[in-house]
Amino acid sequence: MLGKTANGLYWMYRYMERAENTARLIETGQRIALTRLNQSDDEWKSIMQSADCFAGFQAEHDEITRDVAVDWMLRSKDNPSSIISSVNAARQNARLVRTAITGDVWEAVNSAYMVLKKALARKVSERDLPRVLRLIRHHAALVRGVTHGTMLRNDIYDFARLGTFLERADNTARILDVKYYVLLPSARAVGTSLDNVQWESILRSVSARGGFRMEYGAGGGPREIADFLILDKRMPRSLAFCVSKLCHNLDYLGDEDDTGAPSRERVGALRSGLLSKSIEDIFDYGLHEFLQKTLEELSGISGQIEQDFRFYA
Amino acid sequence: MHHRLALCSPAEQAFGMSEKPCFDEMWGRDAQIRAPYQNFFDWFDQEDPKRLRAKNREAEELFRLTGITFNVYGRSEAEERLIPFDIIPRIISGSEWAKLSRGIEQRVRAINAFLHDIYHTQEILKAGRIPREMISQNEAFLPKMIGVDVPGGVYTHIVGIDLVCTGPGEFYVLEDNARTPSGVSYMLENRETMLQMFPELFSKNRVQSVQQYPIDLRRSLAACAPRMAEGDPTVAVLTPGIYNSAYFEHAFLADQMGVELVEGHDLRVIDGRVAMRTIHGYKPIDVLYRRVDDDFLDPLNFNPESQLGVPGIMDVYRAGGITIANAPGTGISDDKAIYSYMPEIVEFYTGERPLLQNVPTWRCSEPDSLAYVLDNLEDLVVKEVHGSGGYGMLIGPTATKKDIAAFRKKLKARPKNYIAQPTLSLSTVPIFAKAGLTPRHVDLRPYVLVSPDGIKITPGGLTRVALKKGSLVVNSSQGGGTKDTWVLEE
Numbered sequence: 001m002l003g004k005t006a007n008g009l010y011w012m013y014r015y016m017e018r019a020e021n022t023a024r025l026i027e028t029g030q031r032i033a034l035t036r037l038n039q040s041d042d043e044w045k046s047i048m049q050s051a052d053c054f055a056g057f058q059a060e061h062d063e064i065t066r067d068v069a070v071d072w073m074l075r076s077k078d079n080p081s082s083i084i085s086s087v088n089a090a091r092q093n094a095r096l097v098r099t100a101i102t103g104d105v106w107e108a109v110n111s112a113y114m115v116l117k118k119a120l121a122r123k124v125s126e127r128d129l130p131r132v133l134r135l136i137r138h139h140a141a142l143v144r145g146v147t148h149g150t151m152l153r154n155d156i157y158d159f160a161r162l163g164t165f166l167e168r169a170d171n172t173a174r175i176l177d178v179k180y181y182v183l184l185p186s187a188r189a190v191g192t193s194l195d196n197v198q199w200e201s202i203l204r205s206v207s208a209r210g211g212f213r214m215e216y217g218a219g220g221g222p223r224e225i226a227d228f229l230i231l232d233k234r235m236p237r238s239l240a241f242c243v244s245k246l247c248h249n250l251d252y253l254g255d256e257d258d259t260g261a262p263s264r265e266r267v268g269a270l271r272s273g274l275l276s277k278s279i280e281d282i283f284d285y286g287l288h289e290f291l292q293k294t295l296e297e298l299s300g301i302s303g304q305i306e307q308d309f310r311f312y313a
Numbered sequence: 314m315h316h317r318l319a320l321c322s323p324a325e326q327a328f329g330m331s332e333k334p335c336f337d338e339m340w341g342r343d344a345q346i347r348a349p350y351q352n353f354f355d356w357f358d359q360e361d362p363k364r365l366r367a368k369n370r371e372a373e374e375l376f377r378l379t380g381i382t383f384n385v386y387g388r389s390e391a392e393e394r395l396i397p398f399d400i401i402p403r404i405i406s407g408s409e410w411a412k413l414s415r416g417i418e419q420r421v422r423a424i425n426a427f428l429h430d431i432y433h434t435q436e437i438l439k440a441g442r443i444p445r446e447m448i449s450q451n452e453a454f455l456p457k458m459i460g461v462d463v464p465g466g467v468y469t470h471i472v473g474i475d476l477v478c479t480g481p482g483e484f485y486v487l488e489d490n491a492r493t494p495s496g497v498s499y500m501l502e503n504r505e506t507m508l509q510m511f512p513e514l515f516s517k518n519r520v521q522s523v524q525q526y527p528i529d530l531r532r533s534l535a536a537c538a539p540r541m542a543e544g545d546p547t548v549a550v551l552t553p554g555i556y557n558s559a560y561f562e563h564a565f566l567a568d569q570m571g572v573e574l575v576e577g578h579d580l581r582v583i584d585g586r587v588a589m590r591t592i593h594g595y596k597p598i599d600v601l602y603r604r605v606d607d608d609f610l611d612p613l614n615f616n617p618e619s620q621l622g623v624p625g626i627m628d629v630y631r632a633g634g635i636t637i638a639n640a641p642g643t644g645i646s647d648d649k650a651i652y653s654y655m656p657e658i659v660e661f662y663t664g665e666r667p668l669l670q671n672v673p674t675w676r677c678s679e680p681d682s683l684a685y686v687l688d689n690l691e692d693l694v695v696k697e698v699h700g701s702g703g704y705g706m707l708i709g710p711t712a713t714k715k716d717i718a719a720f721r722k723k724l725k726a727r728p729k730n731y732i733a734q735p736t737l738s739l740s741t742v743p744i745f746a747k748a749g750l751t752p753r754h755v756d757l758r759p760y761v762l763v764s765p766d767g768i769k770i771t772p773g774g775l776t777r778v779a780l781k782k783g784s785l786v787v788n789s790s791q792g793g794g795t796k797d798t799w800v801l802e803e
Contacts, residue, residue, distance in 0.1 A: 003590045004579050095380070095555050098564035099574045103379075110380050155592065259593050309592040 003310035005100050006159045010305070012093035012101075012109070013147075013163035019086040020140035021171040023133045025051050026073055028205040030129060033066060035197055044069035050171075050178045050205065053081045070129070075120040083136060084120050087113055100156045104146040112139035158249040162305060165249075169242035170298050172229055175205050177291040183222040184287065199225055206237045226287065227279040239294065243271045246301070253309075263304045270297050335738045336480045337752050338403065347481075349404040349801055352518050357401075365400065365745060368510050372398050375509070381502050382561055397794035398503060399744040400510070403755060403776040407521075407803035409482055414759070414770045416484075416668030419659060421472050421761050421768055424491055424646045426662035428468040431645060432458045442657045447650060452699065455607065455642030457614060461631050463640045465537040465765040470602070470638035471530070472761040473497075473774075476669075478740040485672045485737065486655070487756065491647040492639060493604050496775045496795075497760050498562040501526060501569075503775075503797040519802040521772035526760065527569030529771070533764040534570075534600045537636050542599035548572045549589060551580075551603040553621045563604050577605070582625040587635045600636040601626075607641045649698040649732050650676060673735060677728040686733040687724065690717050693733045695724065708785060710736055739785060742796065744778060754779045756787050757798065773798035 029047040041064045048054035048069060056079050057064075057072050076082045080089075091113040094106055101109075116136060124132050144164075151157050176183070182198040202225060203209040215232075216224055232238045250264045282290050306312065336342055339350045346354045373395060376382075382393035405413075430436050431448060432455075438445050448454050473494030475487040504523050508515060531548060538546035552563035554576050567574035579589050580598070588595035603610065609619040614627035629635050645651065651658075653674035659667040675682035677695075686693060695707040707720040724731055741752035759774035776796040777787035787793040 001592050002573055002575065002579055003592055004576070005573075006592050092555070095560070095564070098380075099568040099572075106380065107378055111378055114377065253592075257593060310590050310594075313590075 001100070001155050001159075003312070005097050006155075006309045007306070007311035008093045008097035009100060009156060009159040010163040010166075010311070012090050012097060013160045014167040015086045015090035015093065016109070016112075016140055016143050017164050017167040018081060018171070019083045019090065020137060021168070022051050022073055022081065022083050022086065023136040023140075024207060025175075025205050026070060026129075027133050028201050029066075029069070031204065032197065032201050041065055041069070046178045048073065050175045051081060052174060053079050056080075071123060074124060074132075084116065087116050102146070102150040104150045105143065108139070108143045108146045112143060115139060155253055158253050159309075161245060161249045165242040165245040166298060166302055166305075168237055169239055169246070170295065172206055172237050172239055172242065173291050173294050173298065175202060176226070176229060177288060177295065180287045180291060183226050184283075202229070208235060208237060211235055223279060223283075226282070230282065231274065231277070231279060240271075240274045243267065243274055247271050250305075260305075260308045263301060263308045266297070266301050266304055270294070270301070335752075335754075336478070336740045338478065338740050338742045338755075339401075339750075340743075340752075341481070349406040349409075349799075353402065353404060353514065356514060356517060362749070369400055369745065372400060372506050372510060375506055376502070379502065380561060381498070381565075396499060397780060398506065399778060399780075399794050399796050400507070401743055401745050401750070402507065402797045402799045403742045403757070404518075404799045404801065405773070407801050410521075410772060410800040411803075412482065413476075413484055413669075414772075417474055417759055417761060417770055418768050419663055419665065419668050420474065420486065420489070420655070421469065421763060423655075423659040423662045424472065424489065425466075425468050425763060427658050428491075428640070428643055428646050429463075429466065430662070432461060432642065437658070437661050440661070442661050443651075443654050447654070448645065451645060451648060451650065453642075453644035453648045455645070457627060457631075458640070458642035462633075464539045464633070464636045467537050467638075467763050467765065468640040468643050469646070470534060470537060470763055471497075472763065473758045474669075474761065476757045476759070477672075477737060478755075478757070479737050480740070483670075484757075485670050487672060488649070489647040489652065489655070490758070491643045492606070494758070494760065495559045495562055495604075496758060496777075497526065498565040499795050500760065500771070500773065500775045500798065501565075503795055507797045518799065521800045521802060523771050523773055526771050527566065529762055529769055530566070530602075531570040531572065533762040533766075533769065534602055534636075534638055536764040536766055537638065538599045539633050539636050541634060546599035547597065548600045548602065549575045549598045551575055551577070551601050551605055553577075553605050553609070557604075559604065566602075577619075577621045577623055580623040580626075582623065582629055585629060585632060585634050587623055587626050587629050598635060600638060602638045607644065610637070610641060649696055650678070650729075653732060672737060675733045677724060677731040677733060682733075683724075683728045686731075687721065690721060692736065694736055695720065695731050695733045698730050698732060708736070711783075711785075736785070742776070742778065744780065744794070744796075751782070753782070754785050754787065755796070772800035 025047050029044055032043045044064050044066060045054060048057055051073055053073060057069070060078060061068055072079055073082055075084045077085060079085060091109050094101060094109040098106060116139065119132050119135055147160060151160070179198065179202050199222060200209065203212050206229060208229065212220060212225065212228055215228065228235055228238065230239050233240050233244065235241055246267045250260055250267055253260050254264055334342060339347060339354070341347050376395050376398060382395055427437065437443055438448060469491045471494060473490040473496065475490065476484045477487050478484050500523060534548050535546045548570065549572055550563055550567040552560060552574055554560065557563070564574055573589060575589050580587055581590065581595060583595050586597035587601065588597045605621050608616045610622040611624060611627040612619045612622055613624045626635065626637070627641070630637050652671070653676055655671050656667050659665070675686050677683045677686055686695065690707070691709045693709045695709070697705045707716065709717065712720070739754045742755045743750035744753045755776050755778045757774055757776050760771050762769040776798045777793045778796055779785060779787045780792055780794045
């Protein structure tokens with residue numbers, strides 16, 4: 001496979017994953033706004049921080065309001081992580097790797113682009129928002145589904161998976177980091193209904209509410225939430241799960257020769273670090289510090305993959 | 314259902330050389346359905362126009378979804394357009410095609426022999442059949458190719474011959490495309506679309522298949538691999554990149570052949586081979602189907618500004634380390650000035666009379682011809698010798714006095730740059746318009762593959778249609794559309 005193709009696949013799937021994650025974050029923000037427990041638009045600040053697009057927003061806007069924040073994340077061309085920018089970039093990369101993906105995958109990406117371009121051509125009203133967000137999730141699911149159902153399990157697939165899980169791990173770590181303070185033991189004492197909403201919102205923003213309830217019933221507090229999203233290997237958006245997937249896909253890529261050894265080593269170290277820890281260890285170390293370090297390492301691994309597999313040179 | 318066909322309007326007739334109304338391939342000259350179209354017409358006549366219109370829209374959606382788009386030069390990067398597709402096929406009988414393909418094969422054989430001769434001993438110049446300066450002063454002549462023995466002896470692996478029809482079985486060659494002819498993806502996708510939309514038509518008509526083209530192309534390219542290739546030759550398609558107007562086609566062909574699609578920055582010369590950067594390091598390429606012009610192929614040997622090519626690829630090529638398809642320098646054979654010598658070229662190399670006719674052509678470099686052209690600008694089509702895509706040409710009968718005056722100046726300033734041809738009375742094939750069937754002018758580009766094993770012509774080719782009433786310009790960049798082209802089994 002060409003280095004350029006590996007690069008295109010990796011980024012195509014990163015951007016598809018990003019579009020979906022952003023949609024879920026907007027949904028969460030909207031939900032919090034609707035509960036009316038939080039009157040200010042502060043929540044949108046942390047939502048945008050989670051989506052890693054707050055700095056850009058600040059440069060363009062003085063005030064945070066729901067409308068402007070949603071529009072920024074949904075359809076701003078100035079925001080490189082907005083849903084429209086992500087879907088655009090995913091399709092552009094799909095065009096670049098047209099020969100590596102199946103016709104079904106290409107059509108799914110292309111139709112996602114065409115449908116969302118139309119749906120996001122104008123400002124989305126509050127009433128229309130749930131429908132549009134659902135549309136985004138459906139199209140992302142369609143791309144994931146045809147990828148799963150039609151692509152050969154070879155190196156092409158491995159790069160698709162690397163992009164998906166790197167983006168997902170990054171997203172989960174960022175969501176946790178923006179909200180880490182509500183999960184700290186000191187916050188536990190507060191125990192107000194506001195905290196319950198905050199915890200719920202974290203779970204919702206990674207589609208983990210159902211899974212969490214299945215596991216912990218009506219119980220479970222911040223400690224369990226952190227454990228679930230960081231260390232639970234069954235939870236498909238947890239750090240441990242995503243990092244394990246990165247490990248496996250890098251292992252498959254190493255079957256032929258030594259290519260990718262440095263990436264494998266770094267991901268391996270990150271994984272064993274996660275596997276050997278309990279959630280208490282992480283709290284003792286400092287949740288925020290741990291998440292910051294993980295984010296840094298994920299970005300380092302991304303750069304290492306680029307280098308090992310000759311994405312650019 | 315009653316579908317009326319308007320015959321050519323007087324205005325349209327005026328474009329022609331002759332007084333005859335132009336020939337419609339479905340209706341003939343006397344409004345009688347011609348034999349190859351009979352089956353189709355019977356079906357069409359029974360169809361509800363509403364259903365057909367819905368199908369027409371369906372076709373458009375299908376094209377958008379599969380991404381069969383082209384980028385328009387000079388527009389914003391994001392602009393992707395569809396080439397309009399018309400659902401009425403252009404139908405050619407088996408016997409007509411058999412005759413036509415013999416002529417095409419003869420012509421393509423002659424083109425390859427001519428290229429070999431021109432870059433070696435130049436017998437045709439010694440014999441005085443073509444003036445020496447036609448070659449030596451021609452920008453399309455590539456001195457770097459002199460004495461190079463191309464792998465398999467093939468110069469033009471892929472050729473597109475542009476034909477126009479003026480009457481039953483009367484075809485003229487308008488242009489040879491021996492550099493990097495495009496459009497073959499439309500030939501394939503048009504058929505695919507018709508098969509999906511109207512499967513019943515293909516059980517009623519025995520239409521010769523075109524779908525083997527990508528496999529034939531790959532075999533044909535592999536058969537031209539250089540001697541140093543080991544095992545199954547590695548083939549790749551070289552594209553200028555996703556912003557190129559034909560990127561879709563480059564990706565489509567690479568995909569259909571199952572080979573890599575590469576750009577200049579994926580390639581590098583290593584140990585006398587051209588190699589592509591894979592995730593496991595550099596891997597040599599044996600045959601490169603390039604969709605990049607000669608000038609941009611190698612910044613060390615040609616245009617030093619080029620970012621699209623591979624530095625040093627020409628040196629590897631000359632040393633026999635890679636096959637470039639088509640070979641550099643083939644432009645000398647499809648140059649519009651050389652075109653007028655094609656009858657001589659065919660005769661010189663095949664010893665036979667040309668089976669395909671050339672359009673009569675005045676070379677403005679010759680004083681007598683120039684005088685004639687200047688006197689008759691209103692009736693002629695004047696083209697730039699090196700132009701393509703329908704730009705920079707004058708269509709006398711439709712041009713304004715001002716256009717003609719401006720063009721006269723250009724022509725007088727650089728007569729060598731131009732050739733002139735009469736406006737032929739081009740045939741029409743109906744399109745499915747709002748008012749029903751309406752005749753529009755068409756041309757035809759069959760695709761020809763050349764390998765040491767022989768010449769293969771895909772039955773049919775790409776039919777381009779001028780969608781504007783009376784227009785003779787079929788280029789997609791100027792509002793042309795396409796049709797599926799059927800060659801019936803004998």
